[in-house]
Amino acid sequence: EAQVTQNPRYLITVTGKKLTVTCSQNMNHEYMSWYRQDPGLGLRQIYYSMNVEVTDKGDVPEGYKVSRKEKRNFPLILESPSPNQTSLYFCASSRIPGHMPLHFGNGTRLTVT
Amino acid sequence: AQKVTQAQTEISVVEKEDVTLDCVYETRDTTYYLFWYKQPPSGELVFLIRRNSFDEQNEISGRYSWNFQKSTSSFNFTITASQVVDSAVYFCALSVASGGYQKVTFGTGTKLQVIP
Numbered sequence: 001e002a003q004v005t006q007n008p009r010y011l012i013t014v015t016g017k018k019l020t021v022t023c024s025q026n027m028n029h030e031y032m033s034w035y036r037q038d039p040g041l042g043l044r045q046i047y048y049s050m051n052v053e054v055t056d057k058g059d060v061p062e063g064y065k066v067s068r069k070e071k072r073n074f075p076l077i078l079e080s081p082s083p084n085q086t087s088l089y090f091c092a093s094s095r096i097p098g099h100m101p102l103h104f105g106n107g108t109r110l111t112v113t
Numbered sequence: 114a115q116k117v118t119q120a121q122t123e124i125s126v127v128e129k130e131d132v133t134l135d136c137v138y139e140t141r142d143t144t145y146y147l148f149w150y151k152q153p154p155s156g157e158l159v160f161l162i163r164r165n166s167f168d169e170q171n172e173i174s175g176r177y178s179w180n181f182q183k184s185t186s187s188f189n190f191t192i193t194a195s196q197v198v199d200s201a202v203y204f205c206a207l208s209v210a211s212g213g214y215q216k217v218t219f220g221t222g223t224k225l226q227v228i229p
Contacts, residue, residue, distance in 0.1 A: 033217070042119075042204060042221040050215060058216075090158060098210020098217070099146055101160035 002027045006091050006105035013081055014113055021076045021108045023091030031097035032074040033058070034066065036087040037107075043090065049074055050097055081112040115140045117207050119220035126195050127228050134190045134223045136205030142166075147181065147188045148206040152222070158204070164188060195227045 004025045013019055025032065033048035035058075045058030049068040063085055065077040074093075078085060088109050092102040116139040126132045138147065149161040162172065164181050172179050176193045192199050205220040 031215070035219075040122075040221060043206075043219040045217055048215060048217075056215075059218075088156075092158075096210075097215040098208040099165075101148060101163055102150075102158075102217070103160075104158040107156050107158075 002103070004091055004093050004103050004105040006089075006108050008108060009106065010109050012111045012113065015082055016080050019078050019081060019110075021078075021089060021091075021110070023074045023076065023105060024072050025074075025093040025103070026072065027093060027095070027103065028071065029093035029095050029103070030071070031094040032068065033092050033094075033102070034064070034074070034076050035090045035092065036060065036085075037090065038087050046076070046089075048097075081110075083112050086110060086112050115207055115209065115216060115218040117205055117218050117220035119203075119205055119223050121223045122221070123224045123226070125226045125228060128197060129194050131191060131193050132195055132225065134192075134203050134205075134225065136188045136190065136220060138186050138188065138205070138207045140207060140209060142209045144209070146208045148208065149179070149188075149190050150204045150206065152202040152204065153198075154200070161190075161203075192225075195225075197227050197229050200225060200227045 007022045030051045034046040035043040037043050044060045047066040049055045091105040094100045094102050118137045145166045147164045151159045178191045180189045202222045202224045204222045208217045
């Protein structure tokens with residue numbers, strides 16, 4: 001089954017404790033991206049990757065890191081999480097960036113206390 | 114700069130009523146794509162439709178229809194004879210990709226509640 005898999009689904013952590021949210025897709029998509037969803041703000045793009053070893057900032061990259069060492073994986077790293085990063089995070093992939101629809105993972109609800 | 118405006122934050126309708134969700138976009142690019150996504154209460158994001166900037170043909174798919182008008186920079190979504198299962202948050206999105214540049218901008222979403 002074609003899918004984007006995010007883990008974990010729920011995560012509660014404390015300020016400053018490094019964490020990684022994993023994202024993997026099995027559709028051989030070149031394009032992958034991360035979004036955060038906050039009430040009243042919709043989805044905002046954090047980072048995206050056009051291909052392996054090619055990443056770029058979205059609208060809200062501060063406090064986040066990403067890497068794209070393999071085509072299928074695109075982890076989101078929070079080196080020192082803060083409470084303002086409490087949010088619902090979605091990973092997505094697409095066959096052709098911009099042209100084709102995004103396939104989303106099921107989301108990761110992160111709470112930073 | 115790109116912008117997508119969904120002015121309707123929440124809409125409530127009674128089952129079987131028709132409802133239109135508005136989407137207005139801004140971009141300087143001449144080639145772009147517009148999307149609608151649905152987020153039901155379970156939380157996943159589901160793709161509904163895609164339109165490119167050169168295709169203004171309206172589309173009907175079952176109870177869903179979309180009206181794309183470049184002259185007013187709008188891409189509105191109508192649900193005919195709404196059902197409780199249509200209750201969800203609906204997002205409009207604008208996407209531009211050129212060479213190594215890509216940007217997707219989502220609206221803030223419209224929460225639709227269909228009351229039985």
